[in-house]
Amino acid sequence: MTSKSTTTNEYENYYVPAQSHWPIVGAIALFLIAVGAGNYVANIDTDEGIGGWVLIAGIVMIIWMVVGWFGNVIDESMEGRYSKQMDASFRQGMSWFIFSEVMFFAAFFGALLYARVFSVPWLGGDGNNLETFQVLWPEFQAAWPLTKTPDGTTTEAMGWGGLPLYNTIILLASSVTAHFAHVALEQNNRGALKAWLGLTILLGLGFLVLQVEEYIHAYSAMGLTLASGIYGNTFYMLTGFHGMHVTLGTIMLIVMFFRVLKGHFSPDNHFAFQAASWYWHFVDVVWVLLFFFVYVL
Amino acid sequence: MTTATDTIADVHDHGDDHHDHKMTGIKRWILTTNHKDIGTLYLWFSFIMLLTGGAMAMVIRAELFQPGLQIVEPDFFNQMTTVHGLIMVFGAIMPAFTGLANWMLPMMIGAPDMALPRLNNWSFWILPFAFGILLSSLFMEGGGPNFGWTFYAPLSTTYSNGSTAFFVFAVHIMGISSIMGAINIVVTIMNLRAPGMTYMKMPLFVWTFFITAYLLIAVMPVLAGTVTMVLTDTYFGTSFFDAAGGGDPVMFQHIFWFFGHPEVYIMILPAFGIVSTTIPAFTRKKLFGYSSMVYATSSIAFLSFIVWAHHMFTTGMPLAGELFFMYCTMLIAVPTGVKVFNWVATMWQGSMTFETPMLFSIAFVILFTIGGFSGLMLAMTPVDFQYHDTYFVVAHFHYVLVTGSLFSIYAAAYYWLPKWTGNMYSEKLGKFHFWCSLISVNILFFPMHFLGLAGMPRRIPDYALQFADFNKWVSIGGFLFGLSQLIFLYVVIKCIKSGEKAPAKPWDGAEGLEWTVPSPAPYHTFSTPPKVD
Ligand code: HEM
Ligand SMILES: [Cu+2]
Numbered sequence A: 001m002t003s004k005s006t007t008t009n010e011y012e013n014y015y016v017p018a019q020s021h022w023p024i025v026g027a028i029a030l031f032l033i034a035v036g037a038g039n040y041v042a043n044i045d046t047d048e049g050i051g052g053w054v055l056i057a058g059i060v061m062i063i064w065m066v067v068g069w070f071g072n073v074i075d076e077s078m079e080g081r082y083s084k085q086m087d088a089s090f091r092q093g094m095s096w097f098i099f100s101e102v103m104f105f106a107a108f109f110g111a112l113l114y115a116r117v118f119s120v121p122w123l124g125g126d127g128n129n130l131e132t133f134q135v136l137w138p139e140f141q142a143a144w145p146l147t148k149t150p151d152g153t154t155t156e157a158m159g160w161g162g163l164p165l166y167n168t169i170i171l172l173a174s175s176v177t178a179h180f181a182h183v184a185l186e187q188n189n190r191g192a193l194k195a196w197l198g199l200t201i202l203l204g205l206g207f208l209v210l211q212v213e214e215y216i217h218a219y220s221a222m223g224l225t226l227a228s229g230i231y232g233n234t235f236y237m238l239t240g241f242h243g244m245h246v247t248l249g250t251i252m253l254i255v256m257f258f259r260v261l262k263g264h265f266s267p268d269n270h271f272a273f274q275a276a277s278w279y280w281h282f283v284d285v286v287w288v289l290l291f292f293f294v295y296v297l
Numbered sequence B: 001m002t003t004a005t006d007t008i009a010d011v012h013d014h015g016d017d018h019h020d021h022k023m024t025g026i027k028r029w030i031l032t033t034n035h036k037d038i039g040t041l042y043l044w045f046s047f048i049m050l051l052t053g054g055a056m057a058m059v060i061r062a063e064l065f066q067p068g069l070q071i072v073e074p075d076f077f078n079q080m081t082t083v084h085g086l087i088m089v090f091g092a093i094m095p096a097f098t099g100l101a102n103w104m105l106p107m108m109i110g111a112p113d114m115a116l117p118r119l120n121n122w123s124f125w126i127l128p129f130a131f132g133i134l135l136s137s138l139f140m141e142g143g144g145p146n147f148g149w150t151f152y153a154p155l156s157t158t159y160s161n162g163s164t165a166f167f168v169f170a171v172h173i174m175g176i177s178s179i180m181g182a183i184n185i186v187v188t189i190m191n192l193r194a195p196g197m198t199y200m201k202m203p204l205f206v207w208t209f210f211i212t213a214y215l216l217i218a219v220m221p222v223l224a225g226t227v228t229m230v231l232t233d234t235y236f237g238t239s240f241f242d243a244a245g246g247g248d249p250v251m252f253q254h255i256f257w258f259f260g261h262p263e264v265y266i267m268i269l270p271a272f273g274i275v276s277t278t279i280p281a282f283t284r285k286k287l288f289g290y291s292s293m294v295y296a297t298s299s300i301a302f303l304s305f306i307v308w309a310h311h312m313f314t315t316g317m318p319l320a321g322e323l324f325f326m327y328c329t330m331l332i333a334v335p336t337g338v339k340v341f342n343w344v345a346t347m348w349q350g351s352m353t354f355e356t357p358m359l360f361s362i363a364f365v366i367l368f369t370i371g372g373f374s375g376l377m378l379a380m381t382p383v384d385f386q387y388h389d390t391y392f393v394v395a396h397f398h399y400v401l402v403t404g405s406l407f408s409i410y411a412a413a414y415y416w417l418p419k420w421t422g423n424m425y426s427e428k429l430g431k432f433h434f435w436c437s438l439i440s441v442n443i444l445f446f447p448m449h450f451l452g453l454a455g456m457p458r459r460i461p462d463y464a465l466q467f468a469d470f471n472k473w474v475s476i477g478g479f480l481f482g483l484s485q486l487i488f489l490y491v492v493i494k495c496i497k498s499g500e501k502a503p504a505k506p507w508d509g510a511e512g513l514e515w516t517v518p519s520p521a522p523y524h525t526f527s528t529p530p531k532v533d
Helices: A008-012 A022-042 A051-078 A084-123 A130-136 A163-186 A190-222 A229-261 A271-296 B005-019 B025-031 B035-063 B074-109 B117-139 B164-191 B204-235 B249-266 B269-283 B290-306 B319-347 B356-379 B381-387 B391-421 B427-453 B465-498
Strands: none
Touching (some): A022 A051, A084 B164, A163 A271, B074 B117, B164 B204, B249 B269, B269 B290, B319 B356
């Protein structure tokens, strides 16, 4: 981590990269994604427009950028251009990035808690809202999970047993295996590293498969959709964004796996591996919160 | 690191001749990883945005010059107020501060560059694209966003026009830019300070940007979440902000202002850092109460997270909520007062001179304080029922943002122009810019207080006859203030082209590492860190 013992020598070696074309590639990619997605969404009812294609082009371009940019970073690191100080910059950068992700989820958790604690009970006449209740939707019954909205949309609630519970166990287990992989790397035990990392990836993929299965079941058998009122909204936004993060985390782990196969990383120089594993633990913690607030309570 | 030190040294030499020459032409600016280049890009971009947003303000003031509808349709008027607000907040003020951070932070802490230079380039270059999208939405069928910069649901959901998706994605990109920029600032400050520069030895400028960056990392993702919910409410049938589905439009306001109030401090804390640099320089005294400034800044940042609902006093919150948010808001006046006291105490018995940066700084202290006082008035729940959504609020936030944030940015620009360009600006023209701005800005915003107290609502293209006189004056002030900003453009161009050569340290009271390097600052500074003691 941040070494307090930094000598002047290490300061001298802070690597300032030369010009790079990857950021502008990334900027154009983001532009295409935004324009494409905007166009796609704006025409979602009519299915017109080329937004979908622009969006795909943007995504392809951003993948190209990530591969090229991170490729440069990996090369520079393998050539020994990075000092301990650079390593610390990367680590701190990644930690604060994860913190920003925490705050992103906080917005949706905030919406969930607000709905449960305030808006749904208020619609049922709680607090000083009796009159509103009687005038607006006197039939409405406040409850959570909200299976019947004020305007009459109905749905079923997702229990926590079965798939969600299995998924909780899977993700918790994967956090443990990811930790063992890290320990193996620090002890320079490459065999164990590959095994534990591979297992973590399999668990991640298993989680995603079950999640898809859960969604299919919810949509087809339970009538629980994204548009099923505030319960469905918060359910899909939270689990959906979490699922996207698991997907990203799994991809990161897979890249790490191939880098391990190529012989990258050493016991005291493995920032990328560390970052991927931090990300994975973060995704886990979010799931545990999700499991309690979305499914159990 | 397993590699031996000598390999590093080798590579280092090699790396040096690699990056010491800069590319020429447009490529230099697009591909650059240099903090000074990127700072320059941010600053020019923000000035262009200032003029763009300013042009929209001219449309608004032209329409409001007289009662009745003369020039634009009400719907277009609403698009103008919305996009004006968005551009000024996200396109002018915030990028200007990021530009200053890029230029000055590495030099002030003795670092070779920002910690993550390529990310730095990306943070900048996504911005023009975001604003390109936002501006182009004005030309789309149905028009651009018309729901106010605060995009309250259901205006931005149920009743919005077809371009809302573009608004949402543009805001996403602005958010990414801010978060990445902020991460870079935090990491640079934590990790790249010269040996011997402990946290409590950092210039106050550095401290304020440090704390601001934390605020950004904490609240920009919440903004991203908010616009995402607006997107799904508008296009995918969710009802986060719709009571018919169990949601609540008031919930929108809670989530938005949880971002929004820290956001206003994101736009003022760096300004505090700037005047805490310029006032001591032109007073030839040390800043009074350095450590109390650090603690005051931190407490303002902390408090900014627990006052958001002072924007929502009239939404029918439970009484306990109204009281809590009223008292917390008033509490902010304490650390803010500490700051104002310290600036005045710094000037007390100093040997002051009044160059342009100092003039803007003194105006800042006085006029920002006026904005703070109107803020206190607004913070009183019972009276806010009267003032809310009137021109009084408009007066308040323009005093803190224009005569506050923008004036501080001008102070910073004049203060460091010699370091950036190597030339002195024309003091005469600078002072002309200052006095024109000072006089016109008060004609522009001061009468708004009276309009608001008399009950003129904000965000309307027409008004009752009794408001006509004040509005005429406000519009005249507005046009004059708009014109005055062109003087600045002229001053800067003239300074670059034909200013007198500047010495390394043109201000005799100035302190800090940036004055130890020549003017203009060399392309790379502090490749080896200076020793600070
Ligand atoms: C002494 C500190 C301050 C206090 C007590 C304060 C208080 C308030 C209150 C109560 C409101 C809501 C008024 C209403 O809508 O009825 C408000 C609005 C506003 N304040 Fe402040 N404020 C302070 C400082 C600042 C600063 C430093 C900035 C920015 C640099 C700022 C920017 C704004 C903005 C932009 C709005 C209007 C938002 C909108 O509705 O569009 N304020 N302030
Ligand atoms: Cu506020």
